[in-house]
Amino acid sequence: xxxxxxxxxxxxxxxxxxxxxxxxxxxxxxxxxxxxxxxxxxxxxxxxxxxxxxxxxxxxxxxxxxxxxxxxxxxxxxxxxxxxxxxxxxxxxxxxxxxxxxxxxxxxxxxxxxxxxxxxxxxxxxxxxxxxxxxxxxxxxxxxxxxxxxxxxxxxxxxxxxxxxxxxxxxxxxxxxxxxxxxxxxxxxxxxxxxxxxxxxxxxxxxxxxxxxxxxxxxxxxxxxxxxxxxxxxxxxxxxxxxxxxxxxxxxxxxxxxxxxxxxxxxxxxxxxxxxxxxxxxxxxxxxxxxxxxxxxxxxxxxxxxxxxxxxxxxxxxxxxxxxxxxxxxxxxxxxxxxxxxxxxxxxxxxxxxxxxxxxxxxxxx
Numbered sequence: 001x002x003x004x005x006x007x008x009x010x011x012x013x014x015x016x017x018x019x020x021x022x023x024x025x026x027x028x029x030x031x032x033x034x035x036x037x038x039x040x041x042x043x044x045x046x047x048x049x050x051x052x053x054x055x056x057x058x059x060x061x062x063x064x065x066x067x068x069x070x071x072x073x074x075x076x077x078x079x080x081x082x083x084x085x086x087x088x089x090x091x092x093x094x095x096x097x098x099x100x101x102x103x104x105x106x107x108x109x110x111x112x113x114x115x116x117x118x119x120x121x122x123x124x125x126x127x128x129x130x131x132x133x134x135x136x137x138x139x140x141x142x143x144x145x146x147x148x149x150x151x152x153x154x155x156x157x158x159x160x161x162x163x164x165x166x167x168x169x170x171x172x173x174x175x176x177x178x179x180x181x182x183x184x185x186x187x188x189x190x191x192x193x194x195x196x197x198x199x200x201x202x203x204x205x206x207x208x209x210x211x212x213x214x215x216x217x218x219x220x221x222x223x224x225x226x227x228x229x230x231x232x233x234x235x236x237x238x239x240x241x242x243x244x245x246x247x248x249x250x251x252x253x254x255x256x257x258x259x260x261x262x263x264x265x266x267x268x269x270x271x272x273x274x275x276x277x278x279x280x281x282x283x284x285x286x287x288x289x290x291x292x293x294x295x296x297x298x299x300x301x302x303x304x305x306x307x308x309x310x311x312x313x314x315x316x317x318x319x320x321x322x323x324x325x326x327x328x329x330x331x332x333x334x335x336x337x338x339x340x341x342x343x344x345x346x347x348x349x350x351x352x353x354x355x356x357x358x359x360x361x362x363x364x365x366x
Contacts, residue, residue: 143290176219
């Protein structure tokens with residue numbers, strides 16, 4: 001039986017407009033830098049790029065240098081020997097926020113070998129060159145994942161991927177196990193506890209729930225994450241309320257005198273004593289996500305996803321015919337952003353999506 005419970009908490013940050021950069025910077029300042037909570041923050045490469053370009057403006061707005069904070073030793077950097085389970089971590093997503101696998105594509109090789117390889121190194125390079133950190137932990141945009149993609153992440157030097165446990169339903173013990181595929185660690189997020197839930201306005205209730213979850217289901221580690229958009233007011237919780245909630249969770253963990261510990265996701269992927277092959281729970285080519293509470297893909301617009309699959313196949317064919325497909329791929333990357341195929345997309349994304357699809361096809365026409 002479990003004696004104590006370890007909590008790994010992460011946030012998904014997003015590319016977008018100026019307000020997003022300010023929000024993400026404020027969160028990092030208050031929660032990770034000033035409070036010292038060992039949270040893992042996941043950024044797409046294009047947001048990292050935008051943050052660098054807006055570095056001076058962010059400083060003028062907040063009197064806080066987000067780039068400099070991440071560059072400092074306050075954040076871990078395992079590849080240079082700077083491990084510390086109790087410090088914040090910089091994690092990455094694909095550069096253009098495109099899924100790791102292409103849903104409903106019968107043969108994933110066109111995507112995994114032709115489209116995905118540029119997305120991972122671009123994010124890593126941006127983190128290394130501008131933030132002086134080599135990320136080792138990855139989160140798939142919207143949790144869209146299949147174990148077939150594991151070898152690509154490992155090939156590009158990543159150690160761990162965060163996957164989401166919606167598809168496991170009530171098998172909560174399975175959500176506390178570390179899984180292996182292609183030499184890559186798979187850290188399973190539980191969807192049963194979420195910090196933005198209104199029932200956890202008192203941090204004690206959240207930490208009580210984490211501790212009880214670990215003991216009741218015999219798991220020593222509980223991985224919890226949420227989208228930072230949860231704290232933009234759309235569900236009744238604004239930025240400052242969200243910051244206060246996470247800071248209070250950190251305080252409450254420290255008050256438990258070791259019964260509950262808090263660590264970053266990098267440490268969580270190494271400390272878990274319960275490990276097995278992911279094939280025991282997840283078929284190689286089955287695609288799941290972190291939406292709808294079930295892990296299915298019903299939130300995704302089929303016509304847009306089909307359009308992307310069509311361009312993926314066309315790029316592969318033209319490449320084998322000796323065409324220069326670089327410009328077509330750049331337009332595909334912009335259209336393939338997971339947000340562009342979500343049923344609850346903003347209307348401004350419609351022209352963005354179809355415009356880039358049309359441009360990609362134009363470059364591929366014979």
